[in-house]
Each structure stands twice: as structure tokens, then as C-alpha cells.
Amino acid sequence: MIELDLMDETNSIAEETITLVRKVLQSAGEQLSVKEGSEVSVTFVSNDTIQEMNKTYRNKDVATDVISFAMEEMGEGEVEIMNADIPTLLGDIIISVERATEQAASYNHTFDRELCFLAIHGFLHLLGYDHETEEQEKEMFGLQESILQAFGLKREGHELY
Template sequence: MLELDLMDETNTLSEQTIELVEKVLQFAADQQAVKSGSEVSVTFVTNDAIQEINRTYRDKDVPTDVISFAMEEMGEGEIEIKNADIPTLLGDIIISVERASEQAASYGHTFERELCFLAVHGFLHILGYDHGTKEEEQEMFGLQETILQAFGLKREGHGQS
């Protein structure tokens, strides 16, 4: 089981929606055999807030849908801590609720499915997946789709609610 910390800074999401994101991330963690007790924080924010984060950390002054910060990336000169008793802090996922809503409308599926898609996308990023090349993109997006389908969230948006 993941140790999940979900925060809705927008105060717009229902408890059921937050629980759905939590369940899909637990499911994705099981699918990816993530060590039990690993910690992930998910923060739901406004477009303005995510734009500020994007500008500060990525030098891109635009709102985006999801940003993730992996904690486990080894920097130069860092020493890997090998102690099974210490929970693994995987990272942070930040999702724009406004962008999720806009994208759900333009893709023709539910807001909940889009939110879960973005959560899984961010989660796979903190596990080390990327989509910089065509091959990486196919692998990562294929995996996202597999996780969401297996969980029961179909692309048309008629899955779990």
C-alpha cells in the first residue's frame, strides 16, 4: 500500500473523486510492484498555481495539466540509502483541476477519468518513466492506458464513478 497524501487546494473536488484518485494510484502501485509504504503526495491546484510552479521549476510560463517531482532521482555525488525500514518518499504530483476539466470536455470523457489519467501519468513519471522519445512515449502511454482499463476507467468515460 502507498502512503498517499491528497490535498485539494481548490476545495472543489468531492470526497468520492479524491477517493477515486487514491484508489487508482493504489492500483497503479500494485501493478508496478511499488514497495509498500512508499509515500506520494498529490496536490490539486488551480491553473494560476500550476503556472507559477511551471514558471519557477521548469521555466515555462504557462499553465499545464500535471507536474511531478520525483524524490528518488540520484543526483551527482548523492549516496543511495539502503534501509528497508525507511519509507520511500517517491515524490509529488501536482494536478490542475481546471486543465483536467477543460481536457475532459475536449476529449469527450468524464472529469474523473481525466483526473485519474493525469494522476497515473504523474505517478509513472515519479517511477522513472518518460516520453521524450517515440519509444518511451509508446511505452508510457500504453502502460497508462493498460492501468486505467484494468482499473475500469475506459476511454469513453463510462467506467467507474
């Protein structure tokens, strides 16, 4: 099991939805054989908060849907600490609740499915997946869909959970 810390700074998400996101991320961790005890935090925020983060860390002054901050990426001059007893800190996923709501309506599926999609998208970024090239995008988005479908979250909004 991976260690998940989910925080709703907007106080707007139902407890059942937060539980669903937790279960989907646990399922993804199992499907991708993520190291037992790896730690991830997920924070649900407003558009204003995510826009400020996007501006500060990515130099883009717009609200986005999800931002990931990977902890395992080695920066220049950093030394990797090797110790099997230390938990793996994968990083932080920040999700805009407002953008998730808008995108769910736009893609004609449920808010729950969109939130899970964004959580998995951020999780894959923490694991090193990207979508800079067409090949990378095909791999990452295909993996997202297979994870969601394995959990029963179909794209057409036909949830099976």
C-alpha cells in the same frame, strides 16, 4: 499498499472523486509492484499555482496539466541512503483542476477519468517513465491506458466503477 497524501487546495473536488484517485493510484502501485509503504503526495491546484510552479521549476511560463517531482532521482553529488526501514519517498504530483476540467471536455470523457489519467501520468513519471522519444511515449501511454482500463476507467467515458 502505498502511502498516499491527497490535498485539494482548490476545495472544489468531490470527496468521492478524491477517493477514486486514491483507489486508482493504489491499483497502479499493485499492478507495477511498487514497494510496500512507498509515499506519494498528490495536490490539486489552480492554473495560476501550477503555472507559477512550471515557471519556477521548468522555466516554462504556462499552465500545464500535471507536474511531478520525483524524490528518488539522485542529483549530482548526492549519496543514496541505504536502510530498509526508511519508507521510499517517491515524490509529489501536482495537478491543475482547471486543466483537467478543460481536457475532460476536449477529450469527451469525464472529469473523474481525466483526473485519474493525470494522476497515473504523474505517478509513472515518479517511477522513472518518460515520453521524450516515440518509443518511450508508446510504452508510457500504453501502460497508463492498461492501468486505467484494468480499474474500469475506459477511454470513451464508459466508467465501470
